[in-house]
Every structure is written in structure tokens, then in C-alpha cells.
Amino acid sequence: MSTAPAVSMEMELTRLFRAPRSLVWQAWTEVDKLQQWWGPMHFTNPRCEIDLRVGGPIRIDMRAPDGIVFPMSGEYEQIVPPERLVFLTSALDEQGEPIFTNRNTVIFREVDGATEISIHTRVIDAKAAAWQYLKGMREGWSSSLDKLEAFVA
Numbered sequence: 001m002s003t004a005p006a007v008s009m010e011m012e013l014t015r016l017f018r019a020p021r022s023l024v025w026q027a028w029t030e031v032d033k034l035q036q037w038w039g040p041m042h043f044t045n046p047r048c049e050i051d052l053r054v055g056g057p058i059r060i061d062m063r064a065p066d067g068i069v070f071p072m073s074g075e076y077e078q079i080v081p082p083e084r085l086v087f088l089t090s091a092l093d094e095q096g097e098p099i100f101t102n103r104n105t106v107i108f109r110e111v112d113g114a115t116e117i118s119i120h121t122r123v124i125d126a127k128a129a130a131w132q133y134l135k136g137m138r139e140g141w142s143s144s145l146d147k148l149e150a151f152v153a
Helices: 021-029 031-037 128-134 137-152
Strands: 010-017 044-050 057-063 069-080 084-092 098-111 114-126
Touching (some): 021 098, 031 044, 114 137
Antiparallel strands (some): 098 114
């Protein structure tokens, strides 16, 4: 019997952006802006749909440089402009079923005209196959934040 390698079921990242909090908030909450930076470096988002309200859906298809599309769905749980976003995200398999589901909490703090973002992600449900995706969670978020940094600069 083989077991999947252990992966972190929780992750925290903090990053300082040299941009006003209102602009960074908009980058997370306006679909035309979110579509431009979401996902790891060199990924694009051919589908990016959000309904920014509690219970509102999130649907993003991330396309890798090799053309493989990674669909994701989720929903907003808490929205406190411009301070806090809490939302669920699920990576979906070929049948549209969740491989894993994360609860993401993003805190936006003003720091001397800049914006500090703290992201806390916790896996709340995962199938056995999820480890292959979750092992890259920190790198994926870090790469996305690199893109966000360039976008708000």
C-alpha cells in the first residue's frame, strides 16, 4: 500500500506592495483586474468570473503555458472592504468535481502608503490525488503575488 507524500494543509504568506490599499483591493475584487494577475507566472485566465457578494461564486480557469487548463470554482464567505476577503476555492477534476477545497483569508493593511497583504490558506477537504497539486501551493501563491506586485506597480 502506498501513501501520498505529506503536504502542508495550511499556509501563510505576507507581502508588502508599494501601492495604495484601494488599488490592491480593486486588483482582488474587480474581475478585469483579477484576470490579469491571478495564477502562477506565465499562466493566463481564459475564464474569470466573480460575483463579489457573500455567497457569490468565483470561477477561474487557469491555462498553463503548455495549454493545460486548470478549472477552479469557489465562493465568497466574507467581504469587508477594503480590509478582508474570505473565500473558498476548489480545484476541479475533469468531471467538475472538487479535488480539494481551500479556505483563503486575505487581510489588507495600510503601511505608510503601501499595502501589506497577509494570506492564510487552509485545506478543508481533499481527495487522495490532491497532494500533487497542494505540494506547490506556496510556490503558486508566491508566483501569483509576484504578478500582482507587477500589476499594481
